[in-house]
Amino acid sequence: EIVLTQSPATLSLSPGERATLSCRASPSVSGYLAWYQQKPGQAPRLLIYDVSNRATGIPARFSGSGSGTDFTLTISSLEPEDFAVYYCQQRSNWPPVLFGPGTKVDIK
Amino acid sequence: EVQLVESGGGLVQPGGSLRLSCAASGFTFSNYWMSWVRQAPGKGLEWVANIKYDETERYSVDSVKGRFTVSRDNAMNSMYLQMNSLRAEDTAVYFCVRDKSGGWYFDYWGQGTLVTVSS
Numbered sequence: 001e002i003v004l005t006q007s008p009a010t011l012s013l014s015p016g017e018r019a020t021l022s023c024r025a026s027p028s029v030s031g032y033l034a035w036y037q038q039k040p041g042q043a044p045r046l047l048i049y050d051v052s053n054r055a056t057g058i059p060a061r062f063s064g065s066g067s068g069t070d071f072t073l074t075i076s077s078l079e080p081e082d083f084a085v086y087y088c089q090q091r092s093n094w095p096p097v098l099f100g101p102g103t104k105v106d107i108k
Numbered sequence: 109e110v111q112l113v114e115s116g117g118g119l120v121q122p123g124g125s126l127r128l129s130c131a132a133s134g135f136t137f138s139n140y141w142m143s144w145v146r147q148a149p150g151k152g153l154e155w156v157a158n159i160k161y162d163e164t165e166r167y168s169v170d171s172v173k174g175r176f177t178v179s180r181d182n183a184m185n186s187m188y189l190q191m192n193s194l195r196a197e198d199t200a201v202y203f204c205v206r207d208k209s210g211g212w213y214f215d216y217w218g219q220g221t222l223v224t225v226s227s
Binding site for chain 1: 153168211213214217219220
């Protein structure tokens with residue numbers, strides 16, 4: 001069964017800084033990985049799918065990269081509304097569909 | 109505009125049953141796989157079950173197999189989750205989610221309905 005790990009658990013940054021979030025899969029999930037953003041009290045929102053494709057309406061400051069077992073979500077310059085929890089999700093080997101444990105990006 | 113509205117959550121005793129509903133609008137419901145995803149209080153996301161657009165395939169996570177059943181009514185643009193033999197660990201917000209076309213990614217989410225299993 002596939003296991004997803006995310007690091008760091010918490011990332012403390014200031015607005016305008018660059019955020020780099022990691023998701024590691026074991027074993028490989030090929031190119032089948034997505035990223036979601038969730039703010040308190042809200043449903044998650046799809047940001048990136050198939051590693052690097054931005055979902056509809058997602059700003060260009062969000063980008064995804066990686067392949068196989070190591071993936072990265074980059075937020076080029078943090079806006080105030082970007083402070084949230086981010087989850088990766090794999091669909092390579094389903095069922096089950098799996099989510100990672102999440103990375104919280106909070107204000108430094 | 110795509111809308112997914114869950115209902116049916118509430119407080120139930122361990123061993124009890126509950127049926128969640130999801131009303132969909134703003135898209136051709138009968139063309140999409142649909143899923144349920146849950147989130148325990150203060151925890152991460154867990155995919156629970158999904159169902160193919162024509163009901164010919166359904167899948168669920170091992171922890172709910174034999175207890176939860178997902179179904180849909182395309183004429184009513186609705187999806188359901190029948191939950192039996194509920195346990196404390198089933199306590200969560202349950203989200204109705206649309207599978208992205210061709211994907212098994214989740215592009216639209218409802219606001220969720222809270223299920224609390226407690227005596």
